[in-house]
Amino acid sequence: MVASNSTAKTPRSKKSAAKTAQTTEQKLVQLLADTPVQIFPFSRLTRSELNTRIIAHTEGEVEEMANSIEAVGILQNLIGVDQPDGTIGIVGGEGRRRGTGILVLRGVVDADTPFVPVKILPVELAVAASMIENGRRKNMHPAEQIIGFRTLQQDGKTPSQIGALMGFHPRHVQRCLKLANLAPALLDALARDELELEQCEALTLADSHERQMQVWEDAKAQWNGRAPVAHTLRKMATDDKMPISHPMFVFVGEDAYTAAGGELTADLFSDKDSTFVDAALVRSLLDGKLTVLAARLKQEQGWGWAEFRMTELRGHGEDKEQYRFAMPQGVLTDDEQQRVRELEDAMDGCAAYEDEYELQQTIDDIYCEATYREATPEFRAAHGIWVSWDGNDFQVQPGIRRLTEEDRHQEEEARQARENASNVITYTTPEIPADAYPATLVKAMSAERTLAVQAELAGRPDVSVALLTWTLCMNMFQRPNYGHRQQPLKASVTSSQHFLSTLAPSGEAGKALMSLKAQREAIQATLPENWDQDFAWLLTWSAEKVNALLGFCAAHGINGLQERLYNRTDASELDNLEAALDFDLRNWWQPDAENYFGKLKITQIGRAYEDAGMADRAGEVVKLKRRDAAQAAAKDLNAVGWVPDWMVRSAPAEQAEEATETVTETTDHAA
Incomplete structure (x- = not known):
């Protein structure tokens, strides 16, 4: 079974981890102390990929190092490893190496003159030494620790070995290695502090670099370019997955899932250590398993046919046009009737719902057995079973009869006979003509008709704008007739003026709200009688009047409320609109x-x-x-x-610069 169901080791305490880390550092410090210093020319020193410092020193910091080295020399030796090409790869002290390079460019130091003190370590200890050395000089960024652990893993070390070497619990190492599998662009964003660790942890639930980037970009789009919270990323990263506790996966089984090539995705950053699986693969395996189950039940119970569908068979709609429930009524024996009465009496005295449910299940089983008993071999051979999934388990609907054309003809004749016997007058033409045709055909032809109207309307912007304006008006103005109206365009705008006025300090007496009310009254007076019956009257209006009406309706859909979530207030969504309006509050x-x-x-x-x-x-x-x-x-x-x-709204950069220059000029003049 997966790791989440295994017995976890007792977590190492923080004090224990800290003690181990201190011991590891002491050993490396002692090794460095015992390693002799060698002097090398700058030309033999190169940057090493084993250096865990991925966030480079700034140019200013390197300049300061160069000035310090020129003044007092290199006070602390560098740490390096021998490389196959004869150079020395620097794993600790890259900033000092770059500072020396600046002195070479200045002509202060000759590149081929031995000048730089370096201690050479074995390659297998280089990464650990680099992490400790960089961590002592400047706290390591999480991204650097992640890359360091990945490098140690690539060298063949297990999480336990890395933890023992660096003084971390193996669980922490496993999490870092999981983060190390993020897309390079995401790791770079983490290093630049454009991503937080929690966001990265959520993105690890996406299976591939491409999927991780897709989730990140889609989430940003939903958040209007802002960084989405970790909960949103986690939800989007697992929208194609299901937890292993899901009934579908439990029914399919882990063995069948892994045999089909499925992989388990463990959420190492969850307190519950939840694990996810590929939902599409599980559903595919469920289809196959239930199809086999349906065939087995057909064979074992002697049914004429068996079908599987995710949803149960219903007695209405399209199912009613093709199938009928024909299972005979069960007849209880005297003993079964007595048993049912005893169980019902016991249910009346139940104090717990669970006990009552168990007794009801027993009663249902008795009736089910009696019903199946009435289904003779001849009946079963002429009927079938329907297997489906009810969300938690499979269910079987037995005794289903498929309708033939002859069956439909006989049912129609029987219906006519019943109506004639009751003196019911049947009209050959239904009230709605389409009701005379099969529902599937009507649905298909209405789809064809809709596409054709869309294509025609796309080339008639005057009608499109009129239709949109009329549709929005239905929610904006008091209508003379309040019956149902056919509105083919599915668009709406909801006025939030009342809600906004309850929040706004100016309330009902605010200048903006008073202006909107006055505009509404003026426009309402211009609408023709029965304007809500159809939109043809808008085609007689001028484009200017239609645009004015459309603009008034659209304005009511603007929402610029700013909420505070996780101690951070959302940025206003009104800036661009205000800029277009040249708006001044x-x-x-x-x-x-x-x-x-x-x-x-x-x-x-x-x-x-x-x-x-x-x-x-x-x-x-x-x-x-x-x-x-x-x-x-x-x-x-x-x-x-x-x-x-x-x-x-924030002023554009050009305006901000002009304002700054104006203030500066004024200050200089005053001085």
Whole structure:
């Protein structure tokens, strides 16, 4: 069975791991102490892939190292390994090597003159020494530790051996190695701090690099370019999988799944150590297993035919046109009737639901046995069974009769006879003409008709716009007739004005809401009588009037609410729209003592004064009581048209630079 069902070893305590790590480091330090220093020229030193530092020193840091080396020399030796081409690969001290290279370029040091102190270690200890050396000098980034563990694994070391060497629990090593299998682009993003560890952990549940990148890009698209949370990534990475606890997988069995080439994907980062499998493969195996089961039941029980489908056979719709339930009614013997009465009496005295359910199952089994007893061999040979999946287990519907054309003809004659006997008048033409034809044919032809109308409408933008406008109006304006209307275009816009006004500080009296209400009343007055019956009247309107009506409806679908999730507020989705509108919030709202400043801390009120260029006044206001400070801010800051910067769209880069230059020029002039 998979690892999640095996007995786990007792986790090593943090104190134990720390002690082992300290011992490992002490051994390597002692080895380095016993290794003699050799002096090499810069020309023999190269960067080594065994160096676990993947986040390089900045150019500024390397320049500082070069200046330090020029002033006082190299105070700490480098660590290297012999390479097949005769060079020395540096696994610890790459920054010092690069700093020396700058001195060579400056002409301070000759590239072929022995100058750089290096201690040579065996290759098998190079990665461990590099990780400890880099970790002591500058805390290693998680991405560097992941790459280091992967390198040790590629050298043939097991997770237990890596853990023993580096002082980590094997579980931690296994997790790092799982992360090491991420797509290179994702590991690079982790190293640049564009991804968090939790996000990477979720992406490991995708089976391939291509799938990982697809999940990441799709999730970002759903989040409008922002980094999605780990929960979203985990859900998307497993949308083509199912947990091994799923009834389908339990029914199929692990042996059959692995024999078919299926792989188990363990979530090493879950506290429950959950494991997932390929859902499509499991469903395929389920189809095969139930098909075999249906054939076996047909053979063993003597049915004429057997079919399997994921869904059960129903007594209506398309199933009713092809099948009939024909299983005979079961007849209980005297002993069975007495047994059922005893079980029903026992159910009345049950205190627990589980006991009642078990007794009911026994009763159902008695009736089922009686029903099957009535199905004679001749009956079974003329009928079949239907096998399906009910979500938790397979189910069998026995005694199914397939309808023939003769059966349908006989049923129609019987229906006519019943109606004639009851003096029922039958109209040859149904109220809906399509009802006279098979439902499958009507559905197929309606699909054909829909495609043809779409193609025609695609070339008629005037009708498309009119139809869209009319459809949106149905939700926007009070309608003269409230019956059902045929609306072929499935589009809608929902006005959230009432909800927004309950949140907005200005409430029902806000300038924006009052303007929208006035526009609604004016437009409503222009709509023709019975405008909701069809949209043909819009084709007589000018394009300008139609666009005005469409624009009014579309505006009500705008939603710019910002929520705070996981202590982070979503960015506003209104910036681009405001830029297109050349929108200025000051034209619609200004903060006052009650709706804004009264909700701020006194320091935030002072900062608002500073943002408005009134730093001197800020010093006076912050000494007031908060209520007085709020009233003062409403008076002073509204006089200069100030609004909070986080409620205004960011200026384009060009405008920001111009504003900075203007401030600089003003300051220089004043000086």
